[in-house]
Amino acid sequence: MNMILPELRQIRAFKAVAEHLSFTAAAYELNLTQSAISHSVKSLENLLGTTLIDRVGKSITLSQAGNLFYRRAKGILTDLEVACNEIEVLSRWGQGRLRIGATSTICHYVLPQVLSQFQNEYAHCQISIETNDTEELMAMMKQGKIDIVIGLTDTHPYPNFNNYLLFEDKLMLCMSADHAWAKLDSIPLEEISNEQIMIYSRTSTTYRIISDHFKLRDIQLKRTLALGDMHAIKEMTRLGIGASIVSPWVIERELENKELAIKDLPIPAPVRRWGLFTHKDRELMAHDHRFIELCQDICSKYHMTDKLLKSKIA
Numbered sequence: 001m002n003m004i005l006p007e008l009r010q011i012r013a014f015k016a017v018a019e020h021l022s023f024t025a026a027a028y029e030l031n032l033t034q035s036a037i038s039h040s041v042k043s044l045e046n047l048l049g050t051t052l053i054d055r056v057g058k059s060i061t062l063s064q065a066g067n068l069f070y071r072r073a074k075g076i077l078t079d080l081e082v083a084c085n086e087i088e089v090l091s092r093w094g095q096g097r098l099r100i101g102a103t104s105t106i107c108h109y110v111l112p113q114v115l116s117q118f119q120n121e122y123a124h125c126q127i128s129i130e131t132n133d134t135e136e137l138m139a140m141m142k143q144g145k146i147d148i149v150i151g152l153t154d155t156h157p158y159p160n161f162n163n164y165l166l167f168e169d170k171l172m173l174c175m176s177a178d179h180a181w182a183k184l185d186s187i188p189l190e191e192i193s194n195e196q197i198m199i200y201s202r203t204s205t206t207y208r209i210i211s212d213h214f215k216l217r218d219i220q221l222k223r224t225l226a227l228g229d230m231h232a233i234k235e236m237t238r239l240g241i242g243a244s245i246v247s248p249w250v251i252e253r254e255l256e257n258k259e260l261a262i263k264d265l266p267i268p269a270p271v272r273r274w275g276l277f278t279h280k281d282r283e284l285m286a287h288d289h290r291f292i293e294l295c296q297d298i299c300s301k302y303h304m305t306d307k308l309l310k311s312k313i314a
Helices: 006-021 023-031 034-048 062-091 104-109 111-121 134-141 191-194 204-215 230-238 248-254 284-301 304-312
Strands: 054-055 059-062 097-102 127-132 148-152 159-171 174-178 195-202 222-227 243-246 260-263 271-279
Touching: 006 023, 006 034, 006 054, 023 034, 023 159, 062 195, 097 134, 097 284, 104 111, 104 127, 104 174, 104 230, 104 248, 104 304, 111 127, 134 148, 134 271, 148 204, 148 284, 159 284, 174 230, 195 204, 195 230, 204 271, 222 230, 230 243, 230 248, 230 260, 243 248, 248 260, 271 284
Parallel strands: 097 127, 097 148, 195 222, 195 243
Antiparallel strands: 054 059, 148 271, 159 271, 174 243, 174 260
C-alpha cells in the first residue's frame, strides 16, 4: 500500500512546535502566522491518523507518537540541510569534484594543458583521472564511476550521452628524418605493405580504425608492430626501426626538431573524431562547464585542415 507522505512544511512546523512547545515561538522562528503553524500541525495529525501534540489549557506536550515522530523528523530535516549545503558547496566557484576518463594520448598531450588552466580557477576541485580505451571509459561512466570522458567517437553512437565534438585529425605515415621515404613526394603502396609499420595498441580504437581502413581497400600490412605507448612508437620510428601511422599533432615537437618526417598515405587518410562525453542524466555544475570550455579551446589547435597541416610540416 502506498502511503501519502507528509509535506516538508508540515514537518518543519511540527519540529518547531516540538522544540519550543509553543505555537507562537514556532511561528516566530519560521516567520509564519500562528494560524498557519496550527493548520500545518493539524493537517499532519490528520494525515498520520494520530495525535502528536497534547493540549492542556495553554500548555502543550508531545504525545508518545509525537515524541517518536519528532526524533525521526529531526533526523530527516538535518539530512536535508546537509544535502542542500553539500550541493551549494558543489556549485561554488572552485569547489566540487571532477572524475575524468581519457585515452592515453589525450592524457599525454591535452589534459596537462587543460588542467593547468582549470586548477588555477578551481583550486579546490578534487580531480581524479582514469586512463583506458574509449569503450571501457564509456562503460565506467554508464556505471557512474566517471563524470566526463574524452575519447574517440568513431566506433559507437553512444545515444545516452551528450557528445561535444572537440576536433578531427587524420592519420599519416611517419618515418625518421633520415629514412629514404622522407625525401619522396609520394610513397609506393607496395613499399608500405612490406615495411614494418608501428601502430598504437592492438586493443585500441585507433588500431581498429587503421585496420578497417586498409581492409576496406583490400590492402594488407604484412609487418605490423602494435605498441601501447605513443612515446615508444615515436622513439622507435626516430631510430629507424620502422615507420608508423600517427596523427601530426602528437609529433609536433619532433617535426619542428627535424627528428621525424610525415607523409600522406597513398590512399585516402583515415580520419578520427575526438569528442567529450557526459551522461544525459547528470546535471552539469559550473566546474563541468568550464572544463568543457577549456577542452574545446585547447583542442581547437589540433583540428587539422590541410592548410594548417602544411604549415606545420614546412
